[in-house]
Amino acid sequence: MEEGTRIIITVVGYDRVGIIAGIANILADAGANILDINQTILQGFFTMSMVVDVGKMSVELTDLTRNLKNKGRELGLEINVQHEDIFRFMHRI
Amino acid sequence: MPFSISKDEIMETIHMVQDENLDIRTITMGVNIQDCRGENGKITGEKIYNKVVKSAGNLVKTGHDIEREYGIPIINKRISVSPVSMVGDGLPADDMIIIGRYLDKAAHEAGVNFIGGFSALVHKGFTAGDKALFEALPETLAQTGSVCASVNVGTTKAGLNMTAIAELGGIIKQTARLTKDKDGVGCAKLVVFCNAVEDNPFMAGAFHGAGEAESVINIGISGPGVVLNAVRKYPRIDLGELANVIKKSAFKITRMGELVGRVASSRLGVPFGIVDLSLAPTPSVGDSVAAILKAMGLEEVGTHGSTAALALLNDAVKKGGAMASSYVGGLSGAFIPVSEDEGMISAVTKGALSFDKLEAMTCVCSVGLDMVAVPGDTPEHTIAAIIADEAAIGMINRKTTAVRIIPAPGKEVGDWVEFGGLLGRAPVMAVNKFSSFDFIERKGRIPAPIHSLNN
Numbered sequence: 001m002e003e004g005t006r007i008i009i010t011v012v013g014y015d016r017v018g019i020i021a022g023i024a025n026i027l028a029d030a031g032a033n034i035l036d037i038n039q040t041i042l043q044g045f046f047t048m049s050m051v052v053d054v055g056k057m058s059v060e061l062t063d064l065t066r067n068l069k070n071k072g073r074e075l076g077l078e079i080n081v082q083h084e085d086i087f088r089f090m091h092r093i
Numbered sequence: 094m095p096f097s098i099s100k101d102e103i104m105e106t107i108h109m110v111q112d113e114n115l116d117i118r119t120i121t122m123g124v125n126i127q128d129c130r131g132e133n134g135k136i137t138g139e140k141i142y143n144k145v146v147k148s149a150g151n152l153v154k155t156g157h158d159i160e161r162e163y164g165i166p167i168i169n170k171r172i173s174v175s176p177v178s179m180v181g182d183g184l185p186a187d188d189m190i191i192i193g194r195y196l197d198k199a200a201h202e203a204g205v206n207f208i209g210g211f212s213a214l215v216h217k218g219f220t221a222g223d224k225a226l227f228e229a230l231p232e233t234l235a236q237t238g239s240v241c242a243s244v245n246v247g248t249t250k251a252g253l254n255m256t257a258i259a260e261l262g263g264i265i266k267q268t269a270r271l272t273k274d275k276d277g278v279g280c281a282k283l284v285v286f287c288n289a290v291e292d293n294p295f296m297a298g299a300f301h302g303a304g305e306a307e308s309v310i311n312i313g314i315s316g317p318g319v320v321l322n323a324v325r326k327y328p329r330i331d332l333g334e335l336a337n338v339i340k341k342s343a344f345k346i347t348r349m350g351e352l353v354g355r356v357a358s359s360r361l362g363v364p365f366g367i368v369d370l371s372l373a374p375t376p377s378v379g380d381s382v383a384a385i386l387k388a389m390g391l392e393e394v395g396t397h398g399s400t401a402a403l404a405l406l407n408d409a410v411k412k413g414g415a416m417a418s419s420y421v422g423g424l425s426g427a428f429i430p431v432s433e434d435e436g437m438i439s440a441v442t443k444g445a446l447s448f449d450k451l452e453a454m455t456c457v458c459s460v461g462l463d464m465v466a467v468p469g470d471t472p473e474h475t476i477a478a479i480i481a482d483e484a485a486i487g488m489i490n491r492k493t494t495a496v497r498i499i500p501a502p503g504k505e506v507g508d509w510v511e512f513g514g515l516l517g518r519a520p521v522m523a524v525n526k527f528s529s530f531d532f533i534e535r536k537g538r539i540p541a542p543i544h545s546l547n548n
Binding site for chain 2: 081082
């Protein structure tokens with residue numbers, strides 16, 4: 001099976017300064033390209049989903065995931081990294 | 094290809110994984126070991142060990158990788174092998190025990206918690222290998238930690254081998270005695286089937302069937318929690334609409350299995366076999382099939398209406414799942430193991446679920462009397478008769494049924510058996526006190542039913 005090269009990063013938590021910057025920096029350092037960002041704040045609660053191309057990335061996906069998870073802990077946010085196929089398979093035929 | 098998934102859909106998936114225990118229950122690699130025969134148990138065992146470790150060496154690592162990259166938990170990575178009674182045919186029981194030890198060692202080396210296939214297919218009669226395996230069963234189950242055994246005692250086409258069933262009553266009692274310091278846990282690794290399937294990914298009943306390829310990847314999905322939350326969202330809709338809600342959830346759950354199966358198959362270079370659509374519960378709260386039945390409107394599982402509710406659930410899961418996967422197989426039906434489902438345990442302790450009602454419920458779902466603890470002094474003939482009843486249900490209804498029963502040594506009704514982990518804990522259930530001795534002692538074969546003559 002042909003595996004895609006995009007991942008979905010989701011971030012949920014209380015809004016604060018520097019969330020997007022913190023995450024974008026990690027992605028830039030890894031050579032991952034942000035394709036789309038969708039973000040809302042509902043009563044101070046921050047949710048964001050990000051589509052990222054990791055096809056030309058310079059680090060392993062597992063390392064990127066670990067860095068993002070660490071950042072999440074630092075900022076008090078729940079960060080998930082999942083391959084795009086999981087959403088395409090579940091929600092599209 | 095543009096990415097067109099909405100944020101709500103993304104959050105729905107994440108909610109399923111994080112709050113509703115959505116996971117892949119097992120990636121099971123089937124390995125053909127029929128070419129591993131040597132002149133004795135040791136040589137055969139060594140060959141099996143080498144082949145299993147070589148074939149499945151990357152299974153656990155690949156599972157972990159997929160888990161991390163896709164963000165979906167894969168609870169178990171397991172191995173099934175060709176029935177040992179066929180591979181070791183002609184060897185004595187002592188050699189079968191040695192083969193069992195090598196299987197255990199191979200499982201340990203590959204990093205899996207269970208390996209299935211210490212099995213015999215005796216629905217029509219015994220080969221010398223089947224007899225030796227029967228003799229070796231109690232010792233093997235007692236001496237090994239990860240070896241799972243299964244025996245097929247009947248099919249719709251062949252009828253029931255009542256001689257085998259009679260013997261298994263004694264084997265189960267003996268296994269319980271040999272593992273009495275652990276509440277008879279050996280019996281939790283032995284499944285007695287009617288209409289066993291060759292591509293079942295779930296333990297303890299998995300084996301790599303004779304019609305299978307050299308090796309294969311089979312996937313067992315999970316997700317009672319997802320279905321439960323979907324059902325809870327609609328407390329007032331009618332049952333036809335509810336079936337539809339369940340179908341949609343089952344579709345989504347199964348798609349995860351299909352995806353993981355395809356990825357695992359391509360990374361391991363092993364053909365993708367099937368996705369098993371069984372809703373498999375675990376002892377954790379919310380991951381319960383019984384809880385779904387309660388959410389459908391039953392005060393407790395086991396009360397009147399339970400069989401009907403389970404029939405609806407089981408059928409809707411299959412209809413939703415069948416659309417989601419290119420190859421559906423295995424057992425594919427809701428599991429109602431007593432010890433592995435907190436809702437089932439609670440129904441037994443409250444007196445809502447009796448042994449007889451449990452048997453009735455197995456007529457409409459997979460798989461049978463699963464992980465049921467009974468008093469330690471239950472006679473072996475009664476255990477054989479329980480197996481015969483369950484196998485008859487499978488034979489007549491053209492479905493797989495199974496019995497995994499634990500006559501817990503020294504325990505009585507109301508006591509508990511504790512196995513821990515995925516095997517859970519179970520209250521000891523009452524069985525009928527009246528004897529089936531003379532019926533079981535007749536032995537022989539129950540002929541295949543008339544509807545098996547469909548050629």
